[in-house]
Amino acid sequence: MLSLSFSTFRDRWRLFAGAIVAVALGVALVQSSLLVMVSTDRAPVPPGASGRVREQIREGYAGAATLLGMTVMLSVFLTVFIVGSTFAFTVAQRRRDLALLRLVGGGRGQLVLLLLAEALLLGLAGTALGAAAGVPATWAQARLLIALGFLPDGFAPVLWDSGAAVASACVGIAVSLAGVLAASRRAAKVRPLDALRDTGASARVMTPMRWLSGVSGLALTVLMVALAQSAELLGAMMLALGISITGGVALSALSPLVVPLAGRALGVALRRSTLGEIAQANLRDGVRRSASTAAPLIVLVALLVGLAGTLGSLALMSGEEQRRLVRGDLVVESPGAAAERIAAVPGVAAASPEVTVPISVTARHHEEGRSWRRTHYSGIVAVDPPAYRRAHKVRLLAGSFDRLRGRTIALGPGMAAEGVRVGSTVTARVGGHAVRLKVVAAFVPTLENYSETFLVPRDVVPAPVRAGGEAQTVVRVAPGTEPAQVRERVRAAGLGRARTVAQWADARTAEQQRGNLGILAVLMGMAGGYAVVAVINAVVIAGTERRAEFAAARVAGMSRPQVVRAALVESWAVTAIGLVLGCAVAGGALSGMLAASLRGAGRPLVAVPWTLLAAVTVGAFAVTGATSVWTTFSATRPRPVTLLTTRE
Amino acid sequence: MTQLSGPPPARSAAFPIAAELRDVSRVHGSGSAMVRALDGVSLAFPAGSWTAVMGPSGSGKSTLLHCAAGLERVTGGQVFLAGQEITGAPDAVLTRLRRKKIGFVFQSFNLMGSLTAEQNVALPLKLAGVRVPRGDVRAVLEAVGLGDRLRHRPRELSGGQQQRVAIARAMVTRPAVLFADEPTGALDSASARTVLSLLRRMVDEEGQAIAMVTHDPAAAARADTVVFLSDGRLVDRLDRPTAAQVAERLARLEAAPC
Numbered sequence: 001m002l003s004l005s006f007s008t009f010r011d012r013w014r015l016f017a018g019a020i021v022a023v024a025l026g027v028a029l030v031q032s033s034l035l036v037m038v039s040t041d042r043a044p045v046p047p048g049a050s051g052r053v054r055e056q057i058r059e060g061y062a063g064a065a066t067l068l069g070m071t072v073m074l075s076v077f078l079t080v081f082i083v084g085s086t087f088a089f090t091v092a093q094r095r096r097d098l099a100l101l102r103l104v105g106g107g108r109g110q111l112v113l114l115l116l117a118e119a120l121l122l123g124l125a126g127t128a129l130g131a132a133a134g135v136p137a138t139w140a141q142a143r144l145l146i147a148l149g150f151l152p153d154g155f156a157p158v159l160w161d162s163g164a165a166v167a168s169a170c171v172g173i174a175v176s177l178a179g180v181l182a183a184s185r186r187a188a189k190v191r192p193l194d195a196l197r198d199t200g201a202s203a204r205v206m207t208p209m210r211w212l213s214g215v216s217g218l219a220l221t222v223l224m225v226a227l228a229q230s231a232e233l234l235g236a237m238m239l240a241l242g243i244s245i246t247g248g249v250a251l252s253a254l255s256p257l258v259v260p261l262a263g264r265a266l267g268v269a270l271r272r273s274t275l276g277e278i279a280q281a282n283l284r285d286g287v288r289r290s291a292s293t294a295a296p297l298i299v300l301v302a303l304l305v306g307l308a309g310t311l312g313s314l315a316l317m318s319g320e321e322q323r324r325l326v327r328g329d330l331v332v333e334s335p336g337a338a339a340e341r342i343a344a345v346p347g348v349a350a351a352s353p354e355v356t357v358p359i360s361v362t363a364r365h366h367e368e369g370r371s372w373r374r375t376h377y378s379g380i381v382a383v384d385p386p387a388y389r390r391a392h393k394v395r396l397l398a399g400s401f402d403r404l405r406g407r408t409i410a411l412g413p414g415m416a417a418e419g420v421r422v423g424s425t426v427t428a429r430v431g432g433h434a435v436r437l438k439v440v441a442a443f444v445p446t447l448e449n450y451s452e453t454f455l456v457p458r459d460v461v462p463a464p465v466r467a468g469g470e471a472q473t474v475v476r477v478a479p480g481t482e483p484a485q486v487r488e489r490v491r492a493a494g495l496g497r498a499r500t501v502a503q504w505a506d507a508r509t510a511e512q513q514r515g516n517l518g519i520l521a522v523l524m525g526m527a528g529g530y531a532v533v534a535v536i537n538a539v540v541i542a543g544t545e546r547r548a549e550f551a552a553a554r555v556a557g558m559s560r561p562q563v564v565r566a567a568l569v570e571s572w573a574v575t576a577i578g579l580v581l582g583c584a585v586a587g588g589a590l591s592g593m594l595a596a597s598l599r600g601a602g603r604p605l606v607a608v609p610w611t612l613l614a615a616v617t618v619g620a621f622a623v624t625g626a627t628s629v630w631t632t633f634s635a636t637r638p639r640p641v642t643l644l645t646t647r648e
Numbered sequence: 649m650t651q652l653s654g655p656p657p658a659r660s661a662a663f664p665i666a667a668e669l670r671d672v673s674r675v676h677g678s679g680s681a682m683v684r685a686l687d688g689v690s691l692a693f694p695a696g697s698w699t700a701v702m703g704p705s706g707s708g709k710s711t712l713l714h715c716a717a718g719l720e721r722v723t724g725g726q727v728f729l730a731g732q733e734i735t736g737a738p739d740a741v742l743t744r745l746r747r748k749k750i751g752f753v754f755q756s757f758n759l760m761g762s763l764t765a766e767q768n769v770a771l772p773l774k775l776a777g778v779r780v781p782r783g784d785v786r787a788v789l790e791a792v793g794l795g796d797r798l799r800h801r802p803r804e805l806s807g808g809q810q811q812r813v814a815i816a817r818a819m820v821t822r823p824a825v826l827f828a829d830e831p832t833g834a835l836d837s838a839s840a841r842t843v844l845s846l847l848r849r850m851v852d853e854e855g856q857a858i859a860m861v862t863h864d865p866a867a868a869a870r871a872d873t874v875v876f877l878s879d880g881r882l883v884d885r886l887d888r889p890t891a892a893q894v895a896e897r898l899a900r901l902e903a904a905p906c
Contacts, residue, residue, distance in 0.1 A: 004763070004771075011762035100758050103719075104772040104817065105747030108739065192746070193719040 005117035012090065014544055016122050018537025019086040019179070022530065023126025023172050024133060026079035029526070031134035031168035032141045033068040038164060039142070039157040040064060051360055052377035057152055064150040068141075070523060076175055078530040082537065083122070083179025085292060087115065089541050091183045091190075092288065098187050099194035108188040115184040116177060123176030127169045134168065135159050148518040182209075205256040205288045214257075217250025221588065228592025233317065233447070233600060236592035237310055243592070244306025247585035251302070252295035255581075259283070259290045262577040270573065275562060278553075279570035289542040293571060294578035296534035297620055301582025304524050305613055306589035311520060312513060312607025313593040318447035319509030320601050323501055325393050325446070328352075328474040329483040331504040334496025339471035342496075345489050347481035352391035355382045355469040357461050361409070361437075361454050363426040367419040379414050379453035382461045382469070391474035398422045399441030405457050409437040412452030416445035428456070431465045449512060471496075472504075528616075535620070536627045539571055543631025550636050564632045571628040575620050583613070663730050666825035666857035667693040667716050672725035673880075674711050685711040687880040688725070693825055696855035698847065700868040702894065703877035704902045709861040710829060712877065716859060717750055717827045718742045730824040747776040751818030755830035757810040759802040765789060765813045766798040772821050788816045792846060808839025815846060819856075826850070828860040832867050844870045865894040876901055 009016065040061045049057070091098070098111055106114075142157040186207075221243055228239040251258060263283040270276035283290050328350075332342055339353035362375040385404045388394075394401050399422040404410050409428070411420055420426070422442050428435045437456065445451075458466060475498070477486045487498040499507070550563050558566070590606050597605035674686040685708045693699050693716070701709050714720040715727060718734045726735045730749040734742065752758075759768050769788060770780045789795055792812040802810050811831060818826055828847070832840035848870055850856040860871060868874045869891035876884035878901050886893055 003767075004760075004774075007762040007767070096758075097760060100760065101771075101775070102743070103746065103752055103758070105743060105775045105821075107743045107775075110775060191719075193714060 005114055005121060008094075008114075009118055009121050015090050015093075015541055016086065016118075018533050018540065019083045019122055019176075020126045020129065022079045022082035022533050022537075023123055023176055024129035025529065025533070026075045026175055027127050027130025027168045027172040028133040028137040029075040029141075030072050030171045031131065031164055032138035033072050034164035034167060035134070035138045035159065035161055036141055036145065036151075036157050037065060037068055038161055039155070040151070042158065051375065052358065055375075055377040060150045060152065064145050067145070067150065067519060067522060071526060074523060074527060075530070076171060078527065078534075079175045080179045082530065082534050083119070083176050084182055085295075085534065086537060086541070087119065087180045087183035088186070089288075089292065089538075091115070091187045093541070093545055095190055095194055098190045099192055102190060102192035111187045111190070112184040115180050115187055119176045119180035120173065123173040126176065127172035130172055131165060131169065134165075144522060148522070205291065210253050210256075214250050214253035217246045217253060221247040221250055221585070225588045225591060228589075229595045231592060231596065233314075233593075233596045236596040237314055239592050240306060240310040240589040243589040244302050244310070244585060247588055248299040248302030248306075248582065251581050251585060252298045255291035255295045255298065256287045258581060259294050259574065259577055260287055262581065263290070263573065266573055266577065270569065275566045276569055278566045279573060282566075282570050283573055286542070289538070289545070290570075290574045290577075292538040293535055293542070293574045293624065294581070296531040296538070297575060297578030298582045298585070300528060300531040301579055301613075301616060302585035302589075303527060304616060305583060305586035305609060307524065308517070308520055308609040308612050309586060309590045309607055310593060311517070312609060313590065313597065313605060314447060315509045315512040316605040316607050317597055317601065318512060319505045320605055321447055322508055323505040325395075326391065326474055326501050326505075327393060328391050328476045328501055330475040330477070330487060330490075330498045331501055332471075332473040332475060332490055332496045332498045334471050334473065335467070336469035336471045337467035338495045339473050341493075342473045342475060342490065345486065345493060345495070347478050347486045347489065348475050349478040350387065350390055350476040351473050352384060352387035353458075353471050353473045354388065355458070355461075355466050355471040356380065357382045357430075357456075357466055357469040359428055359430045359456075359461060359465065361426050361428045363420045363439075364424060365419045366421060376415075376453050379412060379451065381412065381452045381455050382458040382466055383455050384458055388455075391476070395444040397442045397444050399439070401441050403440040404455070405459075407435065407437050407460065408440045408457065409460075410455040411439060411442040412455050413443045413446040413448070414451035414453045416443060428460070430461055435460060448508070474501075528619075532619075532623055535624060539624055539627040540631050543567070543628065543635050547635045547638075550632065551638075554636065560633075560636050563636055564629055567632040568625060568628050571624045572621060575624045579617055579620060663824050663857075664695055665692050665728070666695050666730060667859065668728040669712070669716055670726040670728070672712075672715055672722045672727060674708075674715055674720065675723045684880045686715065686722075689877075689880070689882055690725075691716075691875060691882065693857050693859045695824075695857045696851060697873065698851045698858040698860065698871040700871035700874045701859065701861045701877060702863070702865075702868055702874055702898055704898075707877040707901075708880040709877055711880075713827055713829055713859060713861050717752070718745060747772060748821060749824045751821065751823040751826040753811070753814050753818050753826065753828040753831045755833035757802065757807070757814050757834070759810055759813055759817075761802055764799050764801055765794060765805070765816075768802070768813055769817045769820050772817060776821070785820065788820050789813070792816045793842075806839070807835050808842060811835060811839070811843050812846065815843065819850065825857040825859060828858060828862075830862055830864075831860065832862070832864060840864075840867065865891045865898060868894045 101111060101114070138157050138159055142151065142155060145151040146153060146155055224239045224243045224246070228236050228243070231239055260283065263280060267280045270280040334342070336355040336357070339355055342348060342353065343351040357380055359380055360375050360377050361380055362373055364371055364373050385401065389401060397416060399410070401410065409426060411422070420439065422439050424439050425436050426439060428437055437460065475486065477483050483500065490496060490498040553563050553566070554560065590608070594604055594606045597603070669689050669691045672686055672689045673684065676683045676685055689712060691712070701712055703709050711720065715722050718727065718729060718737065722735060726733060728734065729745055732745075734745065760771065763771065766785055766789065770785045773780045786795065786798065789798060792815055794809060794812055794816070797805060797809060802813070805813065831847070832843055835843065844867055847858060851858055851872070858871075860867070862868050869889055872888065874886045874889045874894055875882055876897060883901065884897055886897065
């Protein structure tokens with residue numbers, strides 16, 4: 001059986017090439033992610049680093065671990081998907097061969113074994129390639145995580161670990177075997193009689209499983225879109241993520257139904273030329289082929305545009321929120337020492353200096369019956385409470401902002417969900433002295449990721465310590481004074497950089513956006529890589545499958561360039577359909593964000609990632625076009641007569 | 649040429665009737681779309697005898713062959729193969745029978761494109777879990793005149809050669825009955841003659857039972873008996889036929905109003 005698998009494998013390597021690349025990619029990613037995790041474990045925080053640096057490095061490691069975990073899960077899932085669809089394809093294509101095996105005495109179990117053995121070979125080949133690619137992948141991944149700020153500069157990953165190599169090899173083989181399971185079940189259902197039928201009723205494309213997952217996924221998606229119209233912002237965001245995933249999966253499962261339907265709509269444009277007409281007929285006829293090209297595109301566009309749009313919209317809304325929370329004309333960023341002098345600048349009516357100070361706060365956290373102490377270093381801000389109150393819209397969950405004076409502390413927006421209780425006492429270490437502070441107020445959380453964690457009255461922090469911090473000062477200008485004038489004076493006095501509240505909020509938004517997009521870029525870039533493999537795979541398999549069909553078209557009078565063009569038109573039409581359907585899902589996802597922003601802010605705050613969408617569109621057309629032309633060219637290389645007369 | 653496959657026949661003694669249909673009917677579809685592909689057909693394929701099945705297109709020839717080989721379930725009647733009733737046999741039993749008792753030869757050769765001639769011939773034995781002595785496989789291929797093509801893939805062989813590989817594959821398990829569906833349909837006349845002589849020799853020298861569906865009167869004339877089907881019924885029978893007789897009967901059947 002293994003020798004039969006081996007000769008099939010050797011004979012049909014082109015069919016398996018995409019799946020091998022997918023497995024190799026998966027193995028390389030799993031291996032590199034494990035190695036980076038092992039390295040963060042082995043690279044301890046440098047001795048002598050300050051508490052704040054330690055906290056930053058630890059948080060970076062935690063962020064990196066989360067990202068790596070998601071990477072591993074996503075790549076395993078996508079690899080199973082690609083291996084599965086490759087084998088589904090080969091089983092459909094090799095129906096006659098499989099039936100023939102049954103005819104000469106092959107049992108059902110033997111057919112399953114045959115496919116498992118092929119998957120094993122594929123897994124081994126992919127694993128070998130992946131293990132080799134894992135070394136550069138680890139290096140590249142570490143560089144990327146450093147660039148994203150998750151890992152400290154100069155972080156050097158371990159490039160080889162036998163444990164990680166064994167684990168990723170196991171993943172590679174397990175993933176290949178898992179991918180083949182569904183296909184091998186289908187292969188076992190091939191009847192020996194199918195070998196005798198020339199056309200052979202090919203397997204139904206819409207299997208019951210496909211119907212079930214497609215229809216239930218679609219129902220769930222529609223329900224979520226409906227719910228999102230009246231959901232709160234965070235609810236709308238979670239729903240948008242859900243819609244992107246279930247909608248993409250549902251439409252790709254239903255693609256054998258949806259793609260020909262969309263093809264009919266596109267047909268009006270295509271039918272004007274003969275080649276277009278042929279392409280459109282093929283689109284309707286080759287359902288499995290069109291669907292398997294469109295499916296990965298639908299999922300990719302839905303996820304990419306849906307997620308990027310959701311996160312972008314969230315950033316827009318958090319910028320809007322910041323703008324509304326600040327009551328002032330200008331925001332000045334300066335060293336802590338300079339902040340106190342801003343109030344004295346002519347034309348300034350009121351100034352609220354807020355200094356991020358290098359102190360630590362140790363607090364007791366309570367959550368679900370557990371309680372622990374933790375020391376915080378970042379986001380601790382010293383404020384002048386009365387000035388702060390005038391310069392901000394203070395929204396509290398609990399306590400009273402008026403009591404923020406003397407030895408007290410308030411929980412900032414970033415600490416709202418951390419389980420520190422109002423009324424408890426925390427310990428602050430200020431310049432080497434321990435100070436006990438009573439928690440008197442807790443702010444409502446904001447949409448921002450890295451907000452203030454604690455606010456302390458500035459008297460708690462001695463002036464020299466405050467002078468070493470970084471300040472932002474909200475300024476209100478005196479009536480009759482132009483904000484631009486004050487801005488110029490602040491600059492001239494060398495006090496710091498002054499911006500309007502709108503500019504400042506936009507900058508904060510942009511920063512948020514950058515962080516989000518960085519993470520998104522890593523995950524989606526990877527998903528995009530897999531989608532490219534899946535699409536190329538589908539186009540290549542479909543092209544080689546159609547040698548006889550192309551030959552018949554040429555005998556009927558089409559020239560080779562015409563055959564190539566017709567195939568190109570067809571695959572571009574499928575690409576367009578995949579992109580449009582993916583955008584439809586993303587649109588559903590963003591509709592909830594639109595509704596939430598209209599309700600919350602009174603104006604639409606939706607970030608449609610146009611650049612990304614344009615890049616994906618151009619990339620998709622380029623990839624499917626190039627692959628289609630290449631496969632059609634190589635499938636039409638032999639003279640048509642030889643293809644029409646030989647069977648095997 | 650030497651004998652086809654190893655020791656001389658024990659087959660004719662073991663199963664005097666290699667395959668038999670008793671009052672078999674096969675209905676496709678239902679209601680107004682109902683088609684009676686076979687309608688009360690009784691026919692035996694004895695050992696050491698070559699039976700050709702003829703008839704106009706759509707007369708049920710192929711269905712008859714499929715039912716006799718257990719590839720299609722019958723709607724009514726009984727089917728026997730190598731002394732065993734297979735009418736409602738489960739898949740595992742049919743699989744075992746296909747390994748040991750049945751050989752198939754088709755118009756379109758149906759060889760595995762990725763395997764060499766030698767591997768194709770050894771395949772049924774390997775599937776049955778039998779260790780295959782290389783010498784045996786080689787002997788069978790030599791018997792069909794392909795001793796020098798062992799390592800060739802099907803695409804490197806001519807149609808006639810491919811069909812001879814298919815026959816070698818069918819014979820390697822020493823089946824009780826060989827089912828042939830238009831075995832010469834895709835061959836030129838010289839290759840067709842070679843293949844038919846090969847089949848004739850298997851019947852005469854080894855007592856092989858052959859059931860063959862064909863359109864070609866010349867091919868049918870090499871058989872011991874020709875039966876004619878029309879609209880799913882057996883309508884005529886010729887023993888020791890000549891090509892001219894067969895052609896004349898067939899022409900009459902095809903001309904008859906349905």
